[in-house]
Amino acid sequence: MDILRYVAFSTDPQGGNPAGVVLDATGLDEAAMGAVAAEVGYSETAFAVPRPDGALDIRYFSPKAEVPFCGHATIATAVAHARRHGVGELLLHTRAGQVTVTTSAQPDGSVTATLVSVPPRTEELAEADLAELLAALRWSAADLDPALPPRVAYGGARHPVVAAGSRERLAGLDYDMAALDALMARRDWTTVALVQRESDTVFHVRNPFPPGGVVEDPATGAAAAAFGGYLRELGLIAPPAVLTLHQGVDMGRPSLLTVGVPADPSSGIEVTGAAVPLP
Incomplete structure (x- = not known):
């Protein structure tokens, strides 16, 4: 092998x-x-x-x-x-x-x-689940961006999308890993997509991944696809659109994800990136 x-x-x-x-x-x-x-x-x-x-x-x-x-x-x-x-x-x-x-x-x-990706979809995030999620993240409702409502997004795997109201809030990630792991296991969530909008098409992203035994994922293509579908379904962008996602910066592994969102609501989301072998 x-x-x-x-x-x-x-x-x-x-x-x-x-x-x-x-x-x-x-x-x-x-x-x-x-x-x-x-x-x-x-x-x-x-x-x-x-x-x-x-x-x-x-x-x-x-x-x-x-x-x-x-x-x-x-x-x-x-x-x-x-x-x-x-x-x-x-x-x-x-x-x-x-x-x-x-x-x-x-x-x-x-x-x-x-x-x-496979065709994406977006689901409601129950108020009780959101409250438990925010408690595990050690965030409050005041930390959120009301223009990007919390939802569960799917593009091959399920990810709750939670938008921070500021870049500083996103940068200050310090969560209860055991509590978040337990919640995600019950709800079949793969990662949590924490996002912050810099402009219409540029976002900063972080993805806690306790179900995988990882505190944070430096780049998450499945969550990027789900997020693109979320933005299209909720009318938060004008498709067709190309999004730029910056991830991994706060953990010292900067990553660049380019997300193409077709206008057709039944179409999958395009996620583009480079890859190189590790020495």
């Missing part, structure tokens, strides 16, 4: 989000995948099994559990696959559904990938 290590949503190995990638996990069972992910220790490791038609079956494991979809590990897998087999379009069969990824070579020699 060849375990590759990539960083996604950055061209600098010191930035972005590290992911493990196994391009051929044929024969590995769920227990083995979980053990490898725990040993690798990144927030996610992707396990791909080639199909006869050239597509890949893919599963994603954190050090603690399997998740239905992971954006940064998808970007890392697509770039690793492109470096080995050439750039182009790749179809992934995930637990959340089919995801298409297109890779392209850049003039500087890097490779970028664009995934198209």
Whole structure:
């Protein structure tokens, strides 16, 4: 088994989000995948099994559990696959559904990938859940941006979206990991998307990830897709639109995610980023 290590949503190995990638996990069972992910220790490791038609079956494991979809590990897998087999379009069969990824070579020699998520949707966030979530975050209702209402957003995995009213509030992340982990387990939330709007199309983002055994994710493609769907469904942007998400800055691993939001409400959300191998 060849375990590759990539960083996604950055061209600098010191930035972005590290992911493990196994391009051929044929024969590995769920227990083995979980053990490898725990040993690798990144927030996610992707396990791909080639199909006869050239597509890949893919599963994603954190050090603690399997998740239905992971954006940064998808970007890392697509770039690793492109470096080995050439750039182009790749179809992934995930637990959340089919995801298409297109890779392209850049003039500087890097490779970028664009995934198209499954159709997103947005759900109400119950008042009791919001109160418990804010208590675990050690935030109050006064810390929130009323222009971006709390919701649960889905783009392959479920993420509550909570908008901070200021960049300072977002930067001061100090939450109760055990309490948040328990709430997220009960509600089947993968990460929490904490966002702050700088302008119409530029956002700062942080993603606590206690269910994966990780305090914070430096770049979260699945949450970015869900967030793009949230903004479109609630009429908070004018699609088609291209969003710029800055993540990982406050934890010293700056990441850049570009999110394309088509006008068609049934279309998946496009998430683009670079990936480079870790030395």
